[in-house]
Amino acid sequence: MKHVWTIIGTLAAVASVVVALYIYSDQQEKTKKSLDVEEQYESELLRTKDIPKKLQISYDGEPIDNFVILGLRVHNRGSVPIEPKDYAEPILITLKGIKKIISAEIKNADPSGLDVDTQIVNNSIELEKELLNPTDSYIIEIGAIPEQNEKIEVDKIGGRISGIKEIRYRSRQFDVDDEYSRPWWFRLVYLVLLIQIILILFAFIRIRGIRKRQVPEIRVMLVAGSKELSEKQTLRKHQKIAIANGDLAGGAVPAEGLEVKQAASITYLGRKRFRVSADEATLIYDSAEKPSIEIGLDEPFDLKDDSGHKLGGIMISTSGVQDDPFGAGSDDGPF
Structure with missing residues (x-):
């Protein structure tokens, strides 16, 4: 049991660490600032190169190769407001693969x-220093002319905001396993849970091994016919009791009527099975003399000395009471 308590103590310690880390991370989240710029959509006026040569598009009288609409969402993902005074520098979104930005409008605020x-x-598009409460967001819809055969993309996000190390950008190909979606405490909890599962499996294996090594017990008494030869006593696996005369120390049972010092011995084998071995008396079982027998509960055998005196109908009995705390008496138990 010492090992079991050690394992339980270890699991409790690990659980305490998890709770402490959760409380710490929860407090951190309550004061966290976070601002993201996320790509929402992109639409091109011309999506195929197989365009009739006579089809032309122009802007302000000048021919252009294509026109792109790009939607970027600015989102306060933190748990505290971002106030105008928090901006040391305004947010500046710089694009690449672009010839000219035509428009920048706020949508879906x-x-x-x-x-x-x-x-x-x-x-680039510079955004006003505006109050953003937690979960506040808006989409800036950019209309732009791309360079020939180039794709318009966000090059970088500039700006300095108090309490925010970096304004993060998320493209539509954003990986769900990115650092953003798996914060450090989330990965730590995964690791701790994995350790706990391993410890629980280890504890299960240890407890199972300890139980298998544990000595099973059973409480029995010896009867001969309707007479009780002994009081009910506890036998552990491999423990012996003697049917003897004279000194009856150690749970020995009197060999009544037999002129021998020790008539026989009984060894508990577990699973409600016993080995009876003849010593100075003759062992009779099923009308035949045996040097030893293996029997279960309430199976009668006889003992006879050299003078012909007989102690018959001896049985090992639980008096109808099942009392094996380790399940040793069950045919499908671990012993």
Whole structure:
């Protein structure tokens, strides 16, 4: 049992660490600032190169190869507001593969009253320093002319905000296993849970081994016919009791009527099975003399001395009471 308590103590310690880390991470989350820019959609006016040569598109009288609409969502994913005073530098979204930005409009603001001014600076869009409460978001819809045979993409996200190390960008190919979606405490909890599963399996194996090695017990008494030869006593596996006369120490049972010092011995084998071995008396079982027999409960045998005196109908009995705390008496038990 010492090993079992050691394992339980270890699991309790690990669980305490998990709880402490969870509380710590929860407190961290309550004061966390986080701002993301996420690609929502992209649409091209011309999506195929197999365009009739006579078809032309132009902007302000100038022919262009294509026109792209790019939707980027700005989202406060933290748990505290981002206030205008928190901005050391405004958010600046720079694009690549672009010839000219035509427009930048705010769409799908949440809350609906959220109004952010935008300013086009060359191949970048500067966003006004606006209050963003937790979960607030808006989409900036950019209309732009791409370079020939180039794809418009976000090159970098600039800006400095107090409490935010980096404004993170998520493309539509964002990997769900990215660091963003799996914060450090989440991976740590996974690791701790894995360790706990291993420890639980180890504990199960240890307890099973300890139980298999544990000595089973059974409480029995010896009767001869309707007479009780002994009081009920506990036998452990491989423990012996003697049917003898004289000194009856150690749970010996009197060999009544037999002129011998020790008539026979009984060894508990487990699973309610016993080995009876003849010593100075003759062992009779099923009308035949035997040097030893293996029997179960309530199976009668006789003992006879050299003078012909007989102690008959001896049985090992539980008096109808099943009392084997380790299940040793069950045919399908571990012993």
